[in-house]
Protein backbone atom coordinates (compact mmCIF):
# COMPACT_ATOMS: atom_id res chain seq x y z
CA UNK A 1 0.00 0.00 0.00
CA UNK A 2 1.19 3.52 -0.74
CA UNK A 3 0.33 6.05 1.95
CA UNK A 4 0.37 9.75 1.12
CA UNK A 5 0.00 12.04 4.08
CA UNK A 6 -0.08 15.80 3.57
CA UNK A 7 1.35 17.29 6.77
CA UNK A 8 1.59 20.80 5.33
CA UNK A 9 0.58 22.53 2.12
CA UNK A 10 -3.02 21.31 1.96
CA UNK A 11 -5.52 24.10 1.37
CA UNK A 12 -2.79 26.72 1.65
CA UNK A 13 -0.03 28.14 -0.49
CA UNK A 14 3.23 26.67 0.77
CA UNK A 15 4.42 24.94 3.90
CA UNK A 16 4.67 21.71 1.89
CA UNK A 17 5.49 18.64 4.00
CA UNK A 18 4.31 15.51 2.23
CA UNK A 19 5.02 12.10 3.75
CA UNK A 20 5.09 9.06 1.46
CA UNK A 21 5.19 5.56 2.85
CA UNK A 22 5.56 2.30 0.97
CA UNK A 23 6.48 -1.09 2.42
CA UNK A 24 8.26 0.50 5.37
CA UNK A 25 10.11 3.12 3.31
CA UNK A 26 9.23 6.65 4.37
CA UNK A 27 10.24 9.84 2.59
CA UNK A 28 9.26 13.48 2.82
CA UNK A 29 8.65 15.63 -0.22
CA UNK A 30 9.73 19.09 0.97
CA UNK A 31 9.77 20.30 4.56
CA UNK A 32 8.76 23.94 4.33
CA UNK A 33 7.44 26.68 6.52
CA UNK A 34 3.77 27.66 6.37
CA UNK A 35 3.64 31.45 6.02
CA UNK A 36 -0.08 31.38 6.69
CA UNK A 37 0.06 29.44 9.95
CA UNK A 38 3.15 31.35 11.08
CA UNK A 39 1.44 34.66 10.31
CA UNK A 40 -1.54 33.76 12.52
CA UNK A 41 0.65 33.82 15.62
CA UNK A 42 4.00 35.37 14.71
CA UNK A 43 5.50 38.33 12.87
CA UNK A 44 8.89 39.68 11.91
CA UNK A 45 9.41 40.71 15.54
CA UNK A 46 7.58 37.89 17.29
CA UNK A 47 9.05 34.51 16.45
CA UNK A 48 8.77 31.00 17.85
CA UNK A 49 11.20 30.98 20.77
CA UNK A 50 14.32 28.92 20.38
CA UNK A 51 14.32 28.36 24.16
CA UNK A 52 11.26 26.14 23.85
CA UNK A 53 12.99 23.90 21.33
CA UNK A 54 10.21 22.64 19.10
CA UNK A 55 7.55 23.46 21.70
CA UNK A 56 6.21 26.70 20.21
CA UNK A 57 6.17 25.16 16.73
CA UNK A 58 4.14 22.16 17.93
CA UNK A 59 1.86 24.39 20.02
CA UNK A 60 0.80 26.51 17.06
CA UNK A 61 0.67 23.78 14.44
CA UNK A 62 3.77 24.91 12.56
CA UNK A 63 5.39 21.46 12.78
CA UNK A 64 3.79 18.02 13.12
CA UNK A 65 4.66 16.32 16.42
CA UNK A 66 6.18 13.19 14.91
CA UNK A 67 8.69 10.79 16.37
CA UNK A 68 12.08 10.13 14.87
CA UNK A 69 12.52 13.12 12.59
CA UNK A 70 13.69 16.03 14.74
CA UNK A 71 17.13 17.15 15.95
CA UNK A 72 18.36 15.49 19.07
CA UNK A 73 19.66 18.73 20.62
CA UNK A 74 16.18 20.30 20.47
CA UNK A 75 14.48 17.14 21.76
CA UNK A 76 16.93 16.87 24.68
CA UNK A 77 16.33 20.53 25.57
CA UNK A 78 12.62 19.73 25.74
CA UNK A 79 13.28 16.78 28.02
CA UNK A 80 12.45 14.18 25.35
CA UNK A 81 14.50 11.00 25.17
CA UNK A 82 16.55 10.27 22.05
CA UNK A 83 14.43 8.81 19.25
CA UNK A 84 15.15 6.35 16.46
CA UNK A 85 15.20 7.78 12.97
CA UNK A 86 11.83 7.13 11.34
CA UNK A 87 12.23 8.73 7.91
CA UNK A 88 14.65 7.58 5.20
CA UNK A 89 15.11 10.81 3.24
CA UNK A 90 13.78 14.23 2.32
CA UNK A 91 13.42 15.18 -1.33
CA UNK A 92 13.51 18.94 -1.78
CA UNK A 93 11.79 20.40 -4.86
CA UNK A 94 13.44 23.83 -4.49
CA UNK A 95 14.99 26.18 -1.95
CA UNK A 96 12.10 28.60 -1.33
CA UNK A 97 11.36 28.92 2.40
CA UNK A 98 7.85 27.49 2.07
CA UNK A 99 9.45 24.21 0.91
CA UNK A 100 12.84 24.18 2.63
CA UNK A 101 13.03 26.37 5.74
CA UNK A 102 12.09 23.78 8.36
CA UNK A 103 14.87 21.43 7.30
CA UNK A 104 16.57 23.36 10.12
CA UNK A 105 14.59 21.30 12.65
CA UNK A 106 15.26 17.89 11.10
CA UNK A 107 17.81 15.37 12.39
CA UNK A 108 21.13 15.89 10.65
CA UNK A 109 21.39 12.21 9.73
CA UNK A 110 18.34 12.33 7.44
CA UNK A 111 19.68 12.59 3.88
CA UNK A 112 18.31 15.54 1.90
CA UNK A 113 18.19 15.04 -1.88
CA UNK A 114 18.06 18.13 -4.09
CA UNK A 115 19.50 19.69 -7.24
CA UNK A 116 22.98 21.23 -7.35
CA UNK A 117 21.57 24.77 -7.58
CA UNK A 118 19.23 24.15 -4.61
CA UNK A 119 22.21 23.02 -2.52
CA UNK A 120 24.07 26.23 -3.39
CA UNK A 121 21.05 28.37 -2.52
CA UNK A 122 20.62 26.59 0.82
CA UNK A 123 24.29 27.40 1.51
CA UNK A 124 23.74 31.09 0.69
CA UNK A 125 20.61 31.18 2.88
CA UNK A 126 22.65 29.79 5.76
CA UNK A 127 25.60 32.17 5.14
CA UNK A 128 23.64 35.37 4.64
CA UNK A 129 20.28 34.78 6.30
CA UNK A 130 19.03 36.82 9.21
CA UNK A 131 16.81 33.95 10.33
CA UNK A 132 17.82 32.07 13.50
CA UNK A 133 16.46 28.85 12.01
CA UNK A 134 18.88 28.37 9.14
CA UNK A 135 20.97 25.28 9.88
CA UNK A 136 20.32 24.07 6.36
CA UNK A 137 23.73 22.83 5.22
CA UNK A 138 25.13 21.91 8.59
CA UNK A 139 23.89 21.94 12.15
CA UNK A 140 25.50 23.69 15.09
CA UNK A 141 24.37 21.86 18.22
CA UNK A 142 22.15 24.13 20.29
CA UNK A 143 21.87 24.27 24.06
CA UNK A 144 25.29 22.69 24.58
CA UNK A 145 28.17 23.76 26.84
CA UNK A 146 31.88 23.13 26.61
CA UNK A 147 34.61 23.53 29.22
CA UNK A 148 36.56 26.68 28.47
CA UNK A 149 40.22 27.50 29.15
CA UNK A 150 39.39 28.79 32.63
CA UNK A 151 37.64 25.56 33.54
CA UNK A 152 34.21 27.22 33.39
CA UNK A 153 31.33 26.45 31.07
CA UNK A 154 30.80 28.33 27.82
CA UNK A 155 27.95 28.03 25.35
CA UNK A 156 28.72 26.29 22.08
CA UNK A 157 28.66 28.47 18.96
CA UNK A 158 29.69 28.04 15.34
CA UNK A 159 33.37 28.52 16.21
CA UNK A 160 33.40 25.13 17.99
CA UNK A 161 33.85 22.75 15.10
CA UNK A 162 33.37 19.63 17.23
CA UNK A 163 29.72 20.55 17.60
CA UNK A 164 29.00 21.14 13.92
CA UNK A 165 27.41 18.30 11.97
CA UNK A 166 27.27 18.30 8.22
CA UNK A 167 23.91 17.40 6.78
CA UNK A 168 23.88 14.65 4.20
CA UNK A 169 22.92 16.83 1.20
CA UNK A 170 22.88 14.67 -1.91
CA UNK A 171 22.83 16.27 -5.33
CA UNK A 172 20.49 14.54 -7.76
CA UNK A 173 21.33 14.17 -11.43
CA UNK A 174 18.89 14.15 -14.28
CA UNK A 175 17.90 10.73 -15.61
CA UNK A 176 19.43 9.00 -12.59
CA UNK A 177 16.89 7.44 -10.27
CA UNK A 178 17.67 7.27 -6.57
CA UNK A 179 16.72 4.03 -4.82
CA UNK A 180 15.47 4.32 -1.27
CA UNK A 181 14.16 1.05 0.15
CA UNK A 182 11.17 -0.04 -1.90
CA UNK A 183 10.89 3.11 -3.99
CA UNK A 184 12.80 4.94 -6.70
CA UNK A 185 12.81 8.72 -7.13
CA UNK A 186 13.61 10.62 -10.30
CA UNK A 187 14.32 14.34 -10.30
CA UNK A 188 13.07 16.30 -13.31
CA UNK A 189 13.98 20.01 -13.55
CA UNK A 190 11.10 22.48 -13.97
CA UNK A 191 10.75 26.19 -14.60
CA UNK A 192 10.05 28.31 -11.50
CA UNK A 193 11.09 31.68 -10.10
CA UNK A 194 14.24 30.25 -8.51
CA UNK A 195 17.17 28.32 -10.01
CA UNK A 196 17.31 24.58 -9.37
CA UNK A 197 13.57 23.91 -9.08
CA UNK A 198 12.44 20.38 -9.90
CA UNK A 199 9.51 18.01 -9.77
CA UNK A 200 9.72 14.35 -8.80
CA UNK A 201 8.51 11.08 -10.26
CA UNK A 202 8.35 8.38 -7.61
CA UNK A 203 8.19 4.77 -8.73
CA UNK A 204 6.73 1.94 -6.62
CA UNK A 205 5.51 -1.53 -7.54
CA UNK A 206 2.03 -0.40 -6.52
CA UNK A 207 1.77 2.66 -8.71
CA UNK A 208 3.78 5.78 -9.46
CA UNK A 209 3.47 9.26 -7.99
CA UNK A 210 4.16 12.59 -9.67
CA UNK A 211 4.92 15.74 -7.65
CA UNK A 212 5.07 19.05 -9.51
CA UNK A 213 6.79 21.11 -6.80
CA UNK A 214 6.19 24.74 -7.82
CA UNK A 215 5.93 25.01 -11.57
CA UNK A 216 5.40 27.48 -14.39
CA UNK A 217 5.81 27.44 -18.16
CA UNK A 218 6.45 31.08 -19.00
CA UNK A 219 9.99 31.66 -17.69
CA UNK A 220 13.37 31.29 -19.37
CA UNK A 221 13.20 27.53 -18.76
CA UNK A 222 9.63 26.83 -19.82
CA UNK A 223 10.94 23.96 -21.97
CA UNK A 224 12.01 22.14 -18.78
CA UNK A 225 8.46 22.16 -17.46
CA UNK A 226 7.14 20.86 -20.76
CA UNK A 227 9.66 18.01 -20.62
CA UNK A 228 8.59 17.30 -17.03
CA UNK A 229 4.99 16.93 -18.24
CA UNK A 230 6.08 14.47 -20.92
CA UNK A 231 8.12 12.38 -18.49
CA UNK A 232 5.34 12.46 -15.90
CA UNK A 233 2.81 11.34 -18.51
CA UNK A 234 5.09 8.49 -19.63
CA UNK A 235 5.29 7.28 -16.01
CA UNK A 236 1.48 6.69 -16.14
CA UNK A 237 1.10 7.91 -12.55
CA UNK A 238 -1.54 6.65 -10.19
CA UNK A 239 -1.28 9.78 -8.07
CA UNK A 240 -0.40 13.35 -8.98
CA UNK A 241 0.43 15.91 -6.29
CA UNK A 242 -0.19 19.11 -8.19
CA UNK A 243 0.51 22.68 -7.11
CA UNK A 244 -2.38 25.06 -7.68
CA UNK A 245 -1.28 28.51 -6.56
CA UNK A 246 -2.93 30.24 -9.52
CA UNK A 247 -5.69 27.77 -10.40
CA UNK A 248 -8.10 30.72 -10.10
CA UNK A 249 -6.18 32.97 -12.52
CA UNK A 250 -6.25 32.59 -16.25
CA UNK A 251 -3.78 35.35 -16.97
CA UNK A 252 -0.91 33.88 -18.98
CA UNK A 253 2.22 35.63 -17.72
CA UNK A 254 5.44 36.00 -19.66
CA UNK A 255 8.94 36.70 -18.39
CA UNK A 256 9.88 38.03 -21.85
CA UNK A 257 7.08 40.61 -21.57
CA UNK A 258 8.41 41.70 -18.17
CA UNK A 259 11.84 42.39 -19.67
CA UNK A 260 10.25 44.32 -22.52
CA UNK A 261 8.16 46.44 -20.15
CA UNK A 262 11.09 47.19 -17.84
CA UNK A 263 13.19 48.16 -20.85
CA UNK A 264 10.48 50.53 -22.09
CA UNK A 265 10.07 52.11 -18.67
CA UNK A 266 13.84 52.65 -18.42
CA UNK A 267 13.96 54.18 -21.90
CA UNK A 268 11.33 56.75 -20.90
CA UNK A 269 13.08 57.62 -17.65
CA UNK A 270 15.64 60.39 -17.39
CA UNK A 271 16.66 59.77 -13.80
CA UNK A 272 17.74 56.79 -11.80
CA UNK A 273 15.63 53.62 -12.06
CA UNK A 274 15.13 51.37 -9.03
CA UNK A 275 13.77 47.86 -9.47
CA UNK A 276 12.24 45.91 -6.60
CA UNK A 277 12.34 42.18 -7.30
CA UNK A 278 12.53 38.83 -5.48
CA UNK A 279 16.23 38.60 -4.70
CA UNK A 280 16.66 34.91 -5.55
CA UNK A 281 14.67 35.06 -8.78
CA UNK A 282 17.69 34.88 -11.07
CA UNK A 283 15.51 34.85 -14.22
CA UNK A 284 14.10 38.21 -13.19
CA UNK A 285 17.53 39.55 -12.30
CA UNK A 286 18.66 38.51 -15.76
CA UNK A 287 15.64 40.23 -17.36
CA UNK A 288 16.44 43.46 -15.52
CA UNK A 289 20.13 43.24 -16.45
CA UNK A 290 19.18 42.81 -20.13
CA UNK A 291 16.73 45.73 -19.93
CA UNK A 292 19.44 47.91 -18.36
CA UNK A 293 21.95 46.90 -21.05
CA UNK A 294 19.45 47.67 -23.83
CA UNK A 295 19.36 51.20 -22.48
CA UNK A 296 23.12 51.56 -22.03
CA UNK A 297 22.88 51.55 -18.25
CA UNK A 298 24.77 49.64 -15.56
CA UNK A 299 22.79 47.35 -13.27
CA UNK A 300 23.79 47.40 -9.61
CA UNK A 301 22.88 44.61 -7.20
CA UNK A 302 23.04 44.31 -3.40
CA UNK A 303 25.68 42.26 -1.56
CA UNK A 304 23.39 39.32 -0.84
CA UNK A 305 22.55 38.93 -4.50
CA UNK A 306 26.22 39.31 -5.45
CA UNK A 307 27.04 36.41 -3.12
CA UNK A 308 24.28 34.29 -4.68
CA UNK A 309 25.32 35.08 -8.28
CA UNK A 310 28.94 34.19 -7.58
CA UNK A 311 28.02 31.02 -5.67
CA UNK A 312 25.67 29.83 -8.41
CA UNK A 313 28.43 30.09 -11.03
CA UNK A 314 27.26 28.22 -14.15
CA UNK A 315 23.71 27.95 -12.72
CA UNK A 316 23.37 31.72 -13.28
CA UNK A 317 22.91 33.01 -16.85
CA UNK A 318 25.27 35.97 -16.23
CA UNK A 319 28.34 36.50 -14.07
CA UNK A 320 29.20 38.95 -11.34
CA UNK A 321 31.46 40.96 -13.66
CA UNK A 322 28.40 41.81 -15.79
CA UNK A 323 26.90 43.92 -12.99
CA UNK A 324 27.96 46.49 -10.40
CA UNK A 325 27.88 45.65 -6.69
CA UNK A 326 26.43 48.30 -4.43
CA UNK A 327 28.34 48.50 -1.14
CA UNK A 328 25.96 50.21 1.27
CA UNK A 329 26.93 52.34 4.22
CA UNK A 330 26.43 50.22 7.34
CA UNK A 331 26.96 50.64 11.07
CA UNK A 332 29.48 53.56 11.23
CA UNK A 333 29.31 54.15 7.46
CA UNK A 334 33.10 54.30 7.12
CA UNK A 335 33.13 53.16 3.48
CA UNK A 336 32.26 56.69 2.35
CA UNK A 337 34.90 58.38 4.53
CA UNK A 338 38.28 59.06 2.98
CA UNK A 339 41.52 57.89 4.55
CA UNK A 340 39.98 55.05 6.53
CA UNK A 341 42.01 51.89 7.09
CA UNK A 342 40.44 48.82 5.53
CA UNK A 343 40.49 47.14 8.92
CA UNK A 344 38.16 49.85 10.23
CA UNK A 345 35.86 49.78 7.22
CA UNK A 346 35.62 45.98 7.42
CA UNK A 347 34.15 46.15 10.88
CA UNK A 348 30.99 47.65 9.40
CA UNK A 349 30.30 44.42 7.52
CA UNK A 350 29.61 40.76 8.13
CA UNK A 351 32.47 38.46 7.18
CA UNK A 352 30.86 37.20 3.96
CA UNK A 353 30.08 40.80 2.88
CA UNK A 354 33.72 41.94 3.08
CA UNK A 355 34.56 39.87 0.05
CA UNK A 356 32.28 41.99 -2.16
CA UNK A 357 32.90 45.60 -1.12
CA UNK A 358 36.36 46.06 -2.70
CA UNK A 359 35.81 44.43 -6.09
CA UNK A 360 36.73 46.49 -9.19
CA UNK A 361 32.99 46.62 -9.97
CA UNK A 362 31.92 47.61 -6.44
CA UNK A 363 30.38 51.05 -6.16
CA UNK A 364 28.89 53.22 -3.41
CA UNK A 365 25.88 55.50 -3.20
CA UNK A 366 28.20 58.46 -3.90
CA UNK A 367 29.03 56.93 -7.29
CA UNK A 368 25.33 56.53 -8.01
CA UNK A 369 24.56 60.11 -7.04
CA UNK A 370 27.17 61.33 -9.50
CA UNK A 371 25.54 59.58 -12.47
CA UNK A 372 21.83 59.03 -11.87
CA UNK A 373 20.89 58.25 -15.49
CA UNK A 374 23.72 55.73 -15.79
CA UNK A 375 22.22 53.14 -13.51
CA UNK A 376 19.41 50.72 -12.84
CA UNK A 377 19.51 49.81 -9.16
CA UNK A 378 18.18 46.63 -7.56
CA UNK A 379 16.52 47.71 -4.33
CA UNK A 380 14.10 46.39 -1.73
CA UNK A 381 12.80 47.46 1.65
CA UNK A 382 15.95 45.96 3.17
CA UNK A 383 18.12 48.58 1.47
CA UNK A 384 15.68 51.45 0.98
CA UNK A 385 17.49 53.50 3.64
CA UNK A 386 20.13 54.19 1.00
CA UNK A 387 17.72 56.53 -0.79
CA UNK A 388 18.67 59.05 1.90
CA UNK A 389 22.29 58.79 0.70
CA UNK A 390 21.46 58.80 -3.02
CA UNK A 391 18.82 61.57 -2.83
CA UNK A 392 17.59 60.80 -6.36
CA UNK A 393 15.78 63.43 -8.41
CA UNK A 394 13.22 62.50 -11.06
CA UNK A 395 13.70 58.82 -10.38
CA UNK A 396 11.43 55.84 -11.11
CA UNK A 397 10.69 52.77 -8.96
CA UNK A 398 9.58 49.62 -10.78
CA UNK A 399 7.89 47.03 -8.61
CA UNK A 400 8.75 43.69 -10.17
CA UNK A 401 7.41 41.41 -7.46
CA UNK A 402 4.05 40.03 -6.32
CA UNK A 403 1.37 42.07 -4.60
CA UNK A 404 1.30 42.04 -0.77
CA UNK A 405 -0.52 38.93 0.52
CA UNK A 406 -0.43 39.60 4.25
CA UNK A 407 -0.89 42.51 6.62
CA UNK A 408 2.83 42.88 7.26
CA UNK A 409 3.56 43.19 3.53
CA UNK A 410 0.77 45.73 3.15
CA UNK A 411 2.30 47.87 5.88
CA UNK A 412 5.71 47.60 4.19
CA UNK A 413 4.15 48.61 0.89
CA UNK A 414 2.52 51.67 2.47
CA UNK A 415 5.82 52.61 4.11
CA UNK A 416 7.64 52.22 0.80
CA UNK A 417 5.16 54.55 -0.89
CA UNK A 418 5.93 57.16 1.78
CA UNK A 419 9.64 56.91 0.92
CA UNK A 420 8.89 57.26 -2.78
CA UNK A 421 6.62 60.22 -2.20
CA UNK A 422 9.24 61.84 0.02
CA UNK A 423 11.81 61.71 -2.78
CA UNK A 424 9.31 62.38 -5.59
CA UNK A 425 9.93 58.96 -7.17
CA UNK A 426 7.41 57.61 -9.71
CA UNK A 427 6.01 54.07 -9.36
CA UNK A 428 5.30 51.43 -12.02
CA UNK A 429 4.67 47.67 -12.06
CA UNK A 430 6.16 44.88 -14.18
CA UNK A 431 5.84 41.33 -12.90
CA UNK A 432 5.21 37.74 -13.93
CA UNK A 433 4.35 35.01 -11.45
CA UNK A 434 6.45 32.00 -10.48
CA UNK A 435 3.42 29.78 -11.03
CA UNK A 436 1.46 28.40 -13.96
CA UNK A 437 -1.98 29.88 -14.73
CA UNK A 438 -5.21 27.94 -14.20
CA UNK A 439 -5.42 27.12 -17.88
CA UNK A 440 -1.83 25.84 -17.96
CA UNK A 441 -2.43 23.74 -14.83
CA UNK A 442 -5.55 22.17 -16.33
CA UNK A 443 -3.69 21.46 -19.56
CA UNK A 444 -0.84 19.83 -17.61
CA UNK A 445 -3.22 17.64 -15.59
CA UNK A 446 -5.06 16.57 -18.76
CA UNK A 447 -1.70 15.66 -20.36
CA UNK A 448 -0.36 13.71 -17.38
CA UNK A 449 -3.72 11.98 -16.73
CA UNK A 450 -3.18 10.63 -13.20
CA UNK A 451 -5.73 8.24 -11.72
CA UNK A 452 -5.96 10.34 -8.58
CA UNK A 453 -5.32 14.07 -8.40
CA UNK A 454 -4.19 15.57 -5.10
CA UNK A 455 -4.05 19.39 -5.11
CA UNK A 456 -1.45 21.01 -2.85
CA UNK A 457 -0.03 24.54 -2.49
CA UNK A 458 -3.43 26.11 -3.23
CA UNK A 459 -6.22 27.86 -1.38
CA UNK A 460 -8.71 26.79 -4.04
CA UNK A 461 -8.98 23.02 -3.64
CA UNK A 462 -12.61 23.40 -4.75
CA UNK A 463 -11.47 24.40 -8.23
CA UNK A 464 -9.79 21.00 -8.63
CA UNK A 465 -13.00 19.10 -7.97
CA UNK A 466 -14.19 19.23 -11.56
CA UNK A 467 -10.76 18.10 -12.73
CA UNK A 468 -10.83 15.12 -10.34
CA UNK A 469 -14.28 14.18 -11.64
CA UNK A 470 -13.09 14.54 -15.21
CA UNK A 471 -10.19 12.14 -14.53
CA UNK A 472 -12.56 9.59 -12.98
CA UNK A 473 -15.01 9.78 -15.90
CA UNK A 474 -12.22 9.29 -18.40
CA UNK A 475 -11.49 5.80 -16.99
Ligand SMILES: [Zn+2]
Pocket residue numbers: 013014096098099214457
Ligand atom coordinates in the same frame (compact mmCIF):
# COMPACT_ATOMS: atom_id res chain seq x y z
ZN1 LIG B 1 5.96 27.36 -2.88
Ligand SMILES: [Zn+2]
Pocket residue numbers: 094096192194214434
Ligand atom coordinates in the same frame (compact mmCIF):
# COMPACT_ATOMS: atom_id res chain seq x y z
ZN1 LIG C 1 8.51 28.29 -4.91
